[in-house]
Amino acid sequence: MTEEQSIPTAEITPTAAGFSLSPQPYAHPSSAYEIFFPQDWNCSESTGYRVDCQSPDALAAVSIRLINSGARLSQPEFINVAQAEFNFTHAGQRAFNETERSVGDGTISVTSSWMSGETSLNGWDYLERADSVVAHLSFSAPAPEWERYWVLFEQVRQSADFNPEALASEPAYGSTFLYTSPDSLFTIEVPTSWTKFLDTARISQAQIEQFFSPDQHASIQTVIYRHGALIEQEFKATKTLEILRALYGSGFRVSHDKALPDGRERLAWYVESKQLSGISFFDSWGNSLYIFTVLWDDAYQGEYQPILDRVVESFGYP
Numbered sequence: 227m228t229e230e231q232s233i234p235t236a237e238i239t240p241t242a243a244g245f246s247l248s249p250q251p252y253a254h255p256s257s258a259y260e261i262f263f264p265q266d267w268n269c270s271e272s273t274g275y276r277v278d279c280q281s282p283d284a285l286a287a288v289s290i291r292l293i294n295s296g297a298r299l300s301q302p303e304f305i306n307v308a309q310a311e312f313n314f315t316h317a318g319q320r321a322f323n324e325t326e327r328s329v330g331d332g333t334i335s336v337t338s339s340w341m342s343g344e345t346s347l348n349g350w351d352y353l354e355r356a357d358s359v360v361a362h363l364s365f366s367a368p369a370p371e372w373e374r375y376w377v378l379f380e381q382v383r384q385s386a387d388f389n390p391e392a393l394a395s396e397p398a399y400g401s402t403f404l405y406t407s408p409d410s411l412f413t414i415e416v417p418t419s420w421t422k423f424l425d426t427a428r429i430s431q432a433q434i435e436q437f438f439s440p441d442q443h444a445s446i447q448t449v450i451y452r453h454g455a456l457i458e459q460e461f462k463a464t465k466t467l468e469i470l471r472a473l474y475g476s477g478f479r480v481s482h483d484k485a486l487p488d489g490r491e492r493l494a495w496y497v498e499s500k501q502l503s504g505i506s507f508f509d510s511w512g513n514s515l516y517i518f519t520v521l522w523d524d525a526y527q528g529e530y531q532p533i534l535d536r537v538v539e540s541f542g543y544p
Contacts, residue, residue, distance in 0.1 A: 245378040251385065252277065258292055258392040259361070262385035264378060274401045275393070285345070286367035286375055288382055293360045293419050295440065296398030296529070301331065303440035304360065307419040308334040308353040310440075311362050314403060314418045315351060316340070332356075339369060348372040352383055357390040360419070399439075399533050406544060408433050408450045411516045415540035416446060417533070429469055444530035446537055449473075449517040457510040463491070466508045466517055470495070474502065501525065505538065 246265035253260045258275050267288070269279040276291035299307060312334075316322055319340040325348075328335045332355035339348050346369040354361045363383055367375035399417035406413050420437040428434060429449065436447040449469055453461075471478045474497050482494040489509055496503040504521030518541065520534040 245375075247378075247381060247385070251387075256392050258359075258389055259290070260387045261290060262382060263288065264382065281367075286371075287365070288379065289364045290386065291362055291401065292388075292393065293362065293401050294393040294396045294398055295358050295360065295419075298358050299355060299360070299440060304332060304353075304355045305329065305334065306421050306438075306440040307360050308362075310419045310421045311353065311360070312336060312351055313422070315362075315364055316349075346370075350376075350379060354388075356388045359388065359390040359393055361386065361388055397532065397536070398529075402536075402540075405437075407448050407516060407518075408435070409452075409511075409514055410544050411450065411511055411514060412518065413540075413542050413544055414446070414518065414537055416537065420446070429472060432469065434473075439530065439533075441526075443526040444520075444522040444534060446534070447473075447517075447519040447521065449515075449519075451515040451517075453513050453515060455513060457513060457515055462508070462510045462515055465515055466491075466493075466506070469517060470506060470519075474504075475500065496524075503527065505534075507538075507541070 247262045248265050251260040251262050252269070254275060254277070256275060263269055263279050264281070267279040267281055269277055271277050274291055276289065278287065278289045280287050293307065293311065295307065316338065322338065322340040324336060324338045326337045334353045336351045337349065338351070339346065341347070347366050348369045349364065349366040352363045363386065365375070365379040365382070399419060401418045402415040403418050404413055405416040416437050420439055423436045423438065425434040425436070429451070431453070432449055432451040434447065434449050436445050438445045451465060451469060477497045477499045478495060479497070480493050480495045484492045486492055486507075490507045491509065493506045493508070495506065501524040502521060503524055504519050506517055506519040508515065508517045510516070520537055522530045522534065
């Protein structure tokens with residue numbers, strides 16, 4: 227599949243609300259799904275089993291993408307994935323407002339509204355679990371024309387046919403976004419479907435951001451500690467251990483300590499009483515100390531190690 231590859235459309239088939247669907251379904255190159263897109267809309271493929279389409283006037287849009295979880299999700303885990311994907315899709319939208327939500331067994335439907343420039347838009351996100359895959363269909367159109375577009379969008383949704391087996395060999399949670407830490411100290415690639423939590427109260431002068439897997443057996447954590455004065459080497463190491471012990475308890479033990487060529491220090495650690503392990507990387511820049519950690523429940527290391535390894539390897543500076 228090539229990035230931003232143009233997708234041909236077929237002949238016009240009349241449908242409700244004055245729109246048309248193609249008589250031929252679009253078949254993703256991976257065989258992961260087939261779907262009927264609106265006729266004459268501008269569509270393009272991108273990475274992550276995703277296709278985006280825009281109406282000829284560029285005011286309305288349809289997108290579809292698939293998320294491979296690696297194993298069938300329970301209902302609570304599916305809800306966590308859906309919420310994370312919903313938050314990712316609508317991050318930064320002005321005057322955003324969720325208007326209605328409907329939750330079924332393996333389905334979530336959410337309608338919303340927001341502003342794009344001077345245009346008021348309505349949106350609909352529909353997420354469906356299919357074995358180990360979550361399909362996310364997202365629709366938007368100008369608010370004054372929403373009822374007319376709604377008929378078309380519902381027909382597009384009903385036309386989707388998924389083949390989860392096509393993703394069986396794909397890495398779990400391969401859909402990521404570039405996360406930039408507070409104060410822009412570093413970047414990493416984080417799964418779009420892991421739930422974010424923010425904590426500014428637990429550690430004085432520190433901002434903690436953490437992304438949890440849907441079952442909460444693994445996570446990615448960043449800590450930015452703002453010292454207020456230039457951080458020296460001895461303070462950096464001492465403060466890092468103090469913060470990690472505060473986060474994980476008195477049973478926190480370092481099993482391996484290594485200085486890295488880029489100036490960071492790498493700590494492998496465990497908390498035996500919690501059956502918890504992790505790897506933390508830390509360094510300082512000016513008055514700020516950062517700690518970047520991947521951690522997992524020991525019983526789930528085999529499941530999450532490949533995912534967390536990819537996150538670690540993605541580390542970079544802006």
